[in-house]
Amino acid sequence: MNDGPRSSAAGTALAVALLAIGFAQPGCIRAPAPTGAAEWIWTDGLGAEPGRPASYVLLRDFELPAAPEAAARLFVVADREYAVHLNGHQIARGAYRRGEPIDEFQVAHLLHEGSNRLTIEARTPHGDGGLLAGIELDDGSMPVVTDAHWRFTEAWDPRLVKGEIALADAAPMLRPVRVWGRPPVGRWGRVNRGDLQKPDQIWRSAGPRRIVRVTSSPGLELEPGMRSSHRVDFGREVAGVLELEFRPAAAAVHRELRICLASDCERRPLVLTPGRPAWRDSDRRSFDTVIVAGVPELRTVRARH
The missing domain is CATH 2.60.120.260 (Galactose-binding domain-like)
Incomplete structure (x- = not known):
């Protein structure tokens, strides 16, 4: 009985399997990443x-x-x-x-x-x-x-x-x-x-939207460490990148941001860089109201195009 072709096929399958296992192991050779030597x-x-x-x-x-x-x-x-x-x-x-x-x-x-x-x-x-x-x-x-x-x-x-x-x-x-x-x-x-x-171009163009009202928000449930909050009502739906300016505050204070449209709010932590008096969102969004908690002195709120 001639086992040549069958043995050859089995050997090929084994080699492919070993290659697959080898490339899955740390330290084995991989195709170059599109990001080069970046880590x-x-x-x-x-x-x-x-x-x-x-x-x-x-x-x-x-x-x-x-x-x-x-x-x-x-x-x-x-x-x-x-x-x-x-x-x-x-x-x-x-x-x-x-x-x-x-x-x-x-x-x-x-x-x-x-x-x-x-x-x-x-x-x-x-x-x-x-x-x-x-x-x-x-x-x-x-x-x-x-x-x-x-x-x-x-x-x-x-x-x-x-x-x-x-x-x-x-x-x-x-x-x-x-x-x-x-x-x-x-x-x-x-x-x-x-x-x-x-x-x-967001950083060099598009003037601020008019802020209709900036008030404290006593009805907002605050977690410990949130000493102040502000509700910003734009009066209508606006679309753009949210930008805040404020007095720099201590790094240890917990802060929260709510971006709302038609009373449907997205709630998330407001992450600030210590010493920087501004924050800009990473995405364009549509909203009509913004609630900022844990920032003692909110100076400006913009929606940039």
Whole structure:
């Protein structure tokens, strides 16, 4: 009896099975990720209260021998939300959505010869999170990606974001990041890059909507630590990105945001970066009423187009 073909088929099946098992094991060779050498990073977690909302500023300097003459693409995603600043320009914001491509923006016009600074404000409602980002030039090189060289701080300092302070001089206020690893890793799995977008114009255009009424809201049930609340009635349905301005408050206070349309309210933690007197949502929404709790002095509420 000739067992050649059957043995050959069995051997092929075994080889395929072994390859499948091998590629599923840590440390085995995988196809290159579309994000290159970028790694998921986060803060070191020291001093953070588990499960509590938190916001951090993560940043990195990088050098370019010349300003890009062609495209330069910034890819970025953060679990749960992010806002990106490049050389002091706030250019984009977004949020993590499982299974969807990560955001990608054209940023060549914001890069220059010499030292550049990429700063990302990352917010999470549950304490832990992750950030994955990088810039890819037209030749495929990536002069900056998220890795162990990044640093973070818990406090907002405009001079640091704008690059007016050298990272070496700011060393006492900066701490090393924690590295989770390259994709696929953890709950984020594999990642795919999305369509190229222009930097978000929200930060430079669209005047504020008129605020019809700002009052305290004594009927709102407040959790311990929420010492004040405000109800903002726009008088009609508006669509845009919600923006708040306020007096900076202590980091330990619990805060809550309710975004309502026709009495149907979405309730979630309001995660603020210590020292920063403003907050911007990561998504466009439709609403007619906003309730802000735990912010002692709410100064401005806008819906930007």
